[in-house]
Amino acid sequence: CASYAGWATATGSIDLLGFLVGFIVFLWTPSHFWALAIKIKEEYANAKVPMLPVLVGEGKAAKYILLNTAILVPYSIAITFLGLGLIYLIVAVLSGLMLVMYNVKLIKEPKSLAFKAYMASNQYLVAVFLGLMFDALYNIPIIP
Template sequence: MPPISSIPSPALSTKACDLELLKLRIGGMIALTAVVSYLSMAERVNIAHLFWLTLAMVLGSASSAVFNHWYDRDIDRMMERTANRPLAKRGLNNSSHVLWLAAGLLLSGVSIAVWFFNPIVAIHLFLGAFFYGVVYTVWLKRRTWMNIVLGGLAGSFAVMAGAASVNPGLCALPMLLALVLFFWTPSHFWSLAIHLKEDYQKAGVPMLPVVVGEQKAARYIFLNTILLVSASLLPWYFGQLGMIYLAGALLSGGLFLMENWRLLRTPTREMGWRNFLGSMRYLGVLFLAIVADVTF
């Protein structure tokens, strides 16, 4: 890891250790993914279980987020979007506090998963944090454009954790939904990478648009989204979900492919951002379709 520049760096203060370190928006998305997976499997909803599942997933996500802030503080300083992150802005020479915080958050999440559910939930929670914190941040992010493809498995493990909180055995539906999340992640993050290409280029991070350019990256996104929409039909094809889900998958998939086509024709920063937002709308509609299908 490149050395941190010698900026005056007091011990980690409560101001530096603020909520921004936890990346709660990402944690909320991870928790929502697990909750939707829980709802797709549960015959009866237990509100207490939903609470503890949400808390465990947020803690697990927060642990990897804190580690990501710590490990990436050098390149975060180089990018406009991340230059004001707490650790990038203040710097830390003695950073053991941050690593202990990350470890404590992960241990808390895993403990809740074991205590209120079962070890399988804890394993999936741990693997999700490991893939984001170590596989993506440490091993892949600075080395290859495939970084987000494998690192994005964190979302798939959230699906498996939510399902395992109901049934720890391997079941077809969560595995199919985990596949959908696997294909969703590249379309989501590569779109953001087109919008932030100059930032990643400045920091030397080989995100796909930096390596192959915006036009070719848009082509990869479009092809990946075709795989995504195809994968989203598998839960209906194999009889795991019904017609309400199929309608939602077709509607959201069709709209997202239209956004992808616009990006392919005009691969600009603005269109990258628009496709990034479109990916979140797509996932939101798909989640609503899952919940509506299993409810009605």
């Protein structure tokens, strides 16, 4: 995974925390692609590509996105306690709340909000990785 390679390059080590950070991308991917798949569901259906919204419908796909987010966000927060600091924790919590908010709204209006949920997932991942970067730069412990 590219994020694990980036971790190894930045830290000079291959370790468990780097793998766990890379796993964020793995957990993030379904929500990201499924939101986009809701937006362009007809294109997938016409091409006979069995994306989730084509198989189960937009409403059910939106519920799966929220379920996936309910796994992703706590996981992203939990890894804080394996050696990350206060900056990462704050960013993970705030960006996670933002993503949950968008994906709760997505359930109510999947077709019209799919692209916003897709973009929110992009913003979430960027925020988490910027949080990692600034956390490494300033190294503020959670408990001084």
